[in-house]
Amino acid sequence: MSNVWSALLYLRATSLCNSVLARLRRLRQPKYLIGAVVGIAYLYFFLLRRMSPAFHGASSGAPLPFSPSMAMTLAAAMLLVVVALCWALPRARAALTFSEAEIAFLFPAPLSQRALVHYQLIGSQLRIIITALVLALLSSRWSFLPGHAATHIVGWWLLFATLSLHVTGSSFAITRWLDRGLAAPRRQLLATVIIVLSAGAAFVWVRQDIAAAAGSAEYLQRITEQGPLYWLLLPFRLLLGPLFANTFGAFLVALAPALVIHAAHYVWVVHVNVALQEGSIARAGKRAELAAALRAGNFRLASGRRARRAPFLLAPTGRPEWAFLWKNLLSSAPYLTLKNALIAAAVIAAGCSWLAAHPDQHILQRMAAVVSIAMLSMLLLMGPLMARQDLRSDLLNADMLKAYPVHGRQVVLGELLTPLVILTVASWLLLLAISLTFVPPRLAIALSLRWVATLGLAAVLPGLFAVQLLVMNAATVLFPAWVRPSAQREQGIDVMGQRIFVTAGMLLVLAVALLPASILAALIFVLAHWLAGVHVAIGLAALVVAAVLVAEVALGIEWLGRRFEHFDLSAELRP
Amino acid sequence: MTAMIDVQGFTKQYGDFTAVSGLSFTVQAGEVLGLVGPNGAGKTTTLRSIAGIIPPSIGTIRIAGHDLLADPIGAKRQLAFFPDEPRLFDYLTVRQHLAFVARLYGVIDHEAVARPLLEEFEIADKADTLPGELSRGMKQKLAIACGLLHSPSVMFFDEPLTGLDPLGIRRMKNSILQRARAGAAIVLSSHLLHLLEEVCTHVLILKRGARIAHGTLAEVSAAFSNGESGVSLEEVFLRATGGSEG
Ligand SMILES: Nc1ncnc2c1ncn2[C@@H]1O[C@H](COP(=O)(O)OP(=O)(O)OP(=O)(O)O)[C@@H](O)[C@H]1O
Ligand SMILES: [Mg+2]
Numbered sequence: 001m002s003n004v005w006s007a008l009l010y011l012r013a014t015s016l017c018n019s020v021l022a023r024l025r026r027l028r029q030p031k032y033l034i035g036a037v038v039g040i041a042y043l044y045f046f047l048l049r050r051m052s053p054a055f056h057g058a059s060s061g062a063p064l065p066f067s068p069s070m071a072m073t074l075a076a077a078m079l080l081v082v083v084a085l086c087w088a089l090p091r092a093r094a095a096l097t098f099s100e101a102e103i104a105f106l107f108p109a110p111l112s113q114r115a116l117v118h119y120q121l122i123g124s125q126l127r128i129i130i131t132a133l134v135l136a137l138l139s140s141r142w143s144f145l146p147g148h149a150a151t152h153i154v155g156w157w158l159l160f161a162t163l164s165l166h167v168t169g170s171s172f173a174i175t176r177w178l179d180r181g182l183a184a185p186r187r188q189l190l191a192t193v194i195i196v197l198s199a200g201a202a203f204v205w206v207r208q209d210i211a212a213a214a215g216s217a218e219y220l221q222r223i224t225e226q227g228p229l230y231w232l233l234l235p236f237r238l239l240l241g242p243l244f245a246n247t248f249g250a251f252l253v254a255l256a257p258a259l260v261i262h263a264a265h266y267v268w269v270v271h272v273n274v275a276l277q278e279g280s281i282a283r284a285g286k287r288a289e290l291a292a293a294l295r296a297g298n299f300r301l302a303s304g305r306r307a308r309r310a311p312f313l314l315a316p317t318g319r320p321e322w323a324f325l326w327k328n329l330l331s332s333a334p335y336l337t338l339k340n341a342l343i344a345a346a347v348i349a350a351g352c353s354w355l356a357a358h359p360d361q362h363i364l365q366r367m368a369a370v371v372s373i374a375m376l377s378m379l380l381l382m383g384p385l386m387a388r389q390d391l392r393s394d395l396l397n398a399d400m401l402k403a404y405p406v407h408g409r410q411v412v413l414g415e416l417l418t419p420l421v422i423l424t425v426a427s428w429l430l431l432l433a434i435s436l437t438f439v440p441p442r443l444a445i446a447l448s449l450r451w452v453a454t455l456g457l458a459a460v461l462p463g464l465f466a467v468q469l470l471v472m473n474a475a476t477v478l479f480p481a482w483v484r485p486s487a488q489r490e491q492g493i494d495v496m497g498q499r500i501f502v503t504a505g506m507l508l509v510l511a512v513a514l515l516p517a518s519i520l521a522a523l524i525f526v527l528a529h530w531l532a533g534v535h536v537a538i539g540l541a542a543l544v545v546a547a548v549l550v551a552e553v554a555l556g557i558e559w560l561g562r563r564f565e566h567f568d569l570s571a572e573l574r575p
Numbered sequence: 576m577t578a579m580i581d582v583q584g585f586t587k588q589y590g591d592f593t594a595v596s597g598l599s600f601t602v603q604a605g606e607v608l609g610l611v612g613p614n615g616a617g618k619t620t621t622l623r624s625i626a627g628i629i630p631p632s633i634g635t636i637r638i639a640g641h642d643l644l645a646d647p648i649g650a651k652r653q654l655a656f657f658p659d660e661p662r663l664f665d666y667l668t669v670r671q672h673l674a675f676v677a678r679l680y681g682v683i684d685h686e687a688v689a690r691p692l693l694e695e696f697e698i699a700d701k702a703d704t705l706p707g708e709l710s711r712g713m714k715q716k717l718a719i720a721c722g723l724l725h726s727p728s729v730m731f732f733d734e735p736l737t738g739l740d741p742l743g744i745r746r747m748k749n750s751i752l753q754r755a756r757a758g759a760a761i762v763l764s765s766h767l768l769h770l771l772e773e774v775c776t777h778v779l780i781l782k783r784g785a786r787i788a789h790g791t792l793a794e795v796s797a798a799f800s801n802g803e804s805g806v807s808l809e810e811v812f813l814r815a816t817g818g819s820e821g
Contacts, residue, residue, distance in 0.1 A: 307668045307705050314674050316683045323678040331666035400662045402628045404679045405651035565647075568629045 004111055008119045016126065038500055068146050072244045073225075076236035082163070083236075086170045088191035117273040121266075124164055132156035146246035154251075155243025158258050162239055165265040172272040202229055235261060308334050320406045324414025325421065328389040332422060341425050348429060352436035369437040376430040379423065380461075384468035384506075387419035391473045391564075395480055398569045409561030416469050416557070423465045431458055452535050456542025463549025467513045470556045471506040477563050517548035577640055579604050579729050579760030580625065585634035587620050587784075594620045595784040598634075602760040602777070604728070607751060609771040610764040611808075612781035613816055618764040619659060621781070622731045625762070626656035638729050652680065654729040655722035659737075661714040663706040669693070669717055670702045673724060680725035692720040695746060712738045719747075723754075730754065732763035736770055748774050768808045778808070780815045787815050 027033045106116065136152035139145050145152070205228060239261050241254030311329040314322070329336070355365040394401065394415060401411050435454040445453075521541040528537035578601035585598040595617040602608050610618045624631045627643050627650060636643040641650035667675060670689075677685030693699040696716035698709075706714055715738050722730070732751075736744050751774050755761055765771050771778070778795050780788040788795045792808070799814045800806040 307671075307703060308666065310671065310674075314678050316674075316677050316685055317681045318678065320679050323675055326678075327664060327667060327671075327675050330671060331664070394664075397662050397664065399623070399628050399658055403626055403651065403654075403656045404676075405648045406679060407648065566630055 004115050005118075008111075008115060009122070012119070012122055042500055068244060068246070071145065072237060072240055073233070075240055075244075076233040079163070079236040079239070080233060083166060083170075084191075084195060086167055087174070088195060113274045114270065117270055121165075121269075125161070128157060128160045128164060131160055145244065147244070147251065148248070151242060151245055151248070151251045154255070155240070155245075158242055158262055159239060162258075162262045162265050165262070165269045169265060169269040169272055172269070176272060176275065198228075198232075308332075311337065320404075320410050321414035321417060324411070325417040328394075328415065328418035329421075331393065332389050332418065336422055341429065344429055345432060348433045349436065352433050356436055365437050366439075369434060369439070372430050372433040372437065376427060376434065379427055379430065380464060383423045383426070384419065384465060384472055387422050387469075389418040389422070390415040390469065392476050395476060395569060398564075398567060402565070402567075407561060408563070408565040409557050412473065412557050412561045412564055416466065416473065419469055420462060420466055423469075424462045427461045427465070428458055431461070449535060449538070452538050456538050459542050459546040460549070463546050463553065464510070466553045467510055467549060467556075468506055470553055470560065471509050472502070474556070474560050474563075475502045475505070477560060477567055480567075480569060513549060513552050514545075517545040517552075520548060521545045578602060578637075579639050580608075580762065581635075581637040582625055583635045585621070585624060585636065586632050587617070587624055587629070588632045593784055595624075595781070598781075598784075598786055600779055600786075600789060602762060604758045604760050605755050606777055607755050607761045607763065607775045609775035609778040610762055610781065611766070611768065611771065611778060611812055612764075612787075615783075616781040617784040618781060619733055620784075622656065622733050622762065622764060623658075626654060626731050627651055628656065652725075653727060654731065655725070655727035657719055657722050657730070657732045657735055659733040661711075661718035663714055663717060665706060668703050668705055669698060669709075672706075672717060672721055676721045676724050682725050685724060688724055688726075689720065692723055695750070696720055696743070712740060712743060715739065716743065723750075728759050730759055730761045730763075732761070732765075734765055735763055736765055736767050744770065768812055772808045780812065782816050 027036055106119070132153050135156045136149050139152050139156070140149040147155070238254075238257040240258075242251055242258050245251035245254045308330050311326060314326045352365075352368065355361050355368060391412070404411075406414075431454060435450060521544045524544050525537045525541040528540045580600075580602040582601070583599050585595060586593065587595045598621060600608070610621065612618055620629075623629050625636050625638075625643070627636075627638075627647050630644070638650035639653040641653070643650045663672065664675075673685060673689045676682075677689075682688060690699070693702065696719065698713050698716050698720070701709060701713060706717070709717065715735075719735070730751075735747055735751075739747060748770065751761060751763070755774075755776075763771075763774075772792065775792060777791050778788070779786060780795070788798055788811075790798070795815075796806050796808070796811050799811045
């Protein structure tokens with residue numbers, strides 16, 4: 001047995017070593033070198049700034065956004081939501097994911113399931129440790145998080161390692177239930193019923209037992225520190241304990257229960273994994289047959305991918321851009337459908353109108369508004385990074401795309417459409433929630449004006465997303481090796497530098513793109529306000545911003561399409 | 576009659592490395608040109624360039640009368656390119672691949688066209704599976720079916736026969752011959768010389784990016800036969816590229 005372990009460890013260690021070496025060798029290419037320099041400089045100044053006493057003086061004077069205990073409550077509640085989503089969101093069949101080479105070498109080898117599971121768990125550790133280190137660097141500057149960088153490293157590691165185990169474990173447990181005949185709709189129904197029931201119970205309890213408090217922070221504190229919500233959040237608080245400990249002693253005390261939670265997860269994941277794998281192998285016949293099937297290209301067990309129903313009927317003639325939208329929608333998550341968007345819109349409209357019509361619920365209404373605004377800002381900043389159903393995931397097929405009888409600009413526009421549609425719909429849903437719940441402080445706004453502003457914002461949002469998506473796709477075409485269109489995402493200082501580069505570039509382009517739009521819009525606003533009143537002025541200004549953004553994106557697409565026509569993936573990806 | 580494929584002075588450089596230099600040839604309707612040469616001779620580079628995937632460094636390429644640089648869309652409507660590794664979209668089923676390609680080429684009755692193709696290649700029963708669940712040969716057959724959907728008049732195959740089963744090879748050969756008889760111009764590269772002999776009307780031997788021989792099968796074997804008769808293409812290839820054992 002110890003041979004097996006040393007072999008697997010050897011494989012992990014040499015792979016890591018060689019990837020570091022390959023990365024160093026890549027620095028001979030100037031664009032990688034720039035990335036590495038930016039990354040190292042960023043880390044260096046970060047550390048330097050952190051170490052210098054002047055910086056500490058500056059930060060201690062800054063006002064606290066939250067108190068530590070408030071921050072911990074919010075973090076625990078967030079974890080609760082993540083964990084609930086883990087169980088409720090529909091997901092593909094779980095399986096340990098192995099690369100083709102790993103399947104070819106490890107599956108026919110005399111290894112136990114347990115060993116394979118551990119091999120996978122070790123593999124995810126590297127990512128988690130790096131995440132913990134980077135976050136500890138960041139978080140030791142946060143005033144609402146007490147403690148020391150060293151305790152933060154352990155705290156973040158415990159949090160992410162446990163969370164990752166929970167995500168894996170839940171997906172395996174769900175798959176096992178599926179195999180035992182619990183169909184997906186029934187599971188979702190069950191999870192939804194449980195969530196709705198507990199939310200209802202919590203709501204009733206909050207209304208009956210908690211006296212209204214003056215501020216919403218105090219109110220939140222009161223709800224979460226007594227009764228059922230306290231018990232519900234307790235495991236999450238325990239897990240967060242080491243991260244939020246303010247002294248070394250408190251850290252040690254908090255460490256014990258958090259480690260117990262982590263260990264329990266570990267035992268659980270290994271148990272369900274082994275049970276599931278053995279089950280699936282028993283179903284697939286003998287293990288050698290499974291390995292042979294996998295090697296012959298039948299990745300069904302490994303990939304767990306399911307075909308999606310076509311999002312709409314693709315007519316055989318028409319603009320080719322729609323064909324790309326159709327194709328890329330097929331690669332998005334199966335719950336992203338028009339029907340679900342409409343359901344969500346109806347639920348949001350009904351729920352938020354109800355809140356707005358009941359003045360005694362103003363705290364909930366305010367919370368809904370704050371959450372929606374926060375989510376919309378997140379979506380604006382992070383959405384284009386996360387929705388990647390465009391050239392970023394289609395780059396390996398560039399040869400094929402270029403052989404089709406379509407212009408480069410048509411390919412680029414077609415590829416942009418899917419993330420644009422997804423982000424636009426999501427942002428409009430959030431905007432709907434905001435417009436129904438947000439009451440600007442000390443400012444009475446007429447209902448008509450509120451709707452004009454909402455519609456104006458709705459018209460501008462797609463343009464904002466389009467500019468960002470265009471920049472990311474341009475980065476993909478200009479520097480394909482940065483985006484590495486491979487199955488696994490690249491990590492490391494050089495890649496981090498490249499990301500910073502792209503993000504900085506994106507913000508710059510966004511600023512440049514918005515500049516002419518805003519100047520023009522401001523002029524029009526002043527003029528129209530003077531001539532025709534504020535409603536018309538807001539509407540016109542929004543339309544102008546939207547139109548300018550569209551024009552800029554059109555120019556960008558034209559240019560990028562030309563670049564794409566001259567693009568050669570094979571030449572770009574040479575080491 | 577103008578040539579279906581007309582390549583003049585084609586040169587391709589990667590940085591300062593010249594992969595193909597000064598290549599000229601034409602292919603008429605109904606002809607099948609076999610592109611042969613040792614590994615790294617520049618076959619794939621040539622095929623990708625004349626299919627409009629990578630621009631040539633120098634030279635002009637005309638496909639069915641359309642200049643590939645000036646009118647790429649018109650040229651690409653006429654042609655189909657089959658790469659050496661089948662490239663498919665991970666999330667599209669076999670049927671969805673065909674629907675997607677049909678839209679790009681505007682093939683109206685694509686279901687009627689696709690059905691016999693899928694049956695010919697024996698993947699009709701996989702119509703609703705994702706590429707991840709297909710074998711390598713099946714993926715290749717799907718890529719071929721996608722390319723043939725719009726009945727191209729010019730076809731480029733890069734190593735079309737590797738990975739196919741014996742029946743698949745036979746079908747592929749027949750399919751190529753049949754399409755050539757129907758008036759298509761075809762260029763294919765392969766290392767399986769005895770199979771090339773059965774389908775090609777012409778051969779072009781490349782070595783290190785330069786043309787060594789070009790002509791009908793008979794002309795090329797005559798040039799390297801040293802007066803012998805019935806020399807195989809394999810022997811011609813070995814003599815032409817200087818790798819002969821004898
Ligand atoms: N993107 C690229 N960048 C630099 N050099 C390249 C690139 N693609 C090909 N080459 C070089 O060009 C030459 C021709 O390559 P090509 O792929 O056309 O050969 P081939 O004839 O298809 O070989 P094979 O029989 O192995 O398929 C080779 O020396 C190769 O190393
Ligand atoms: Mg080749």
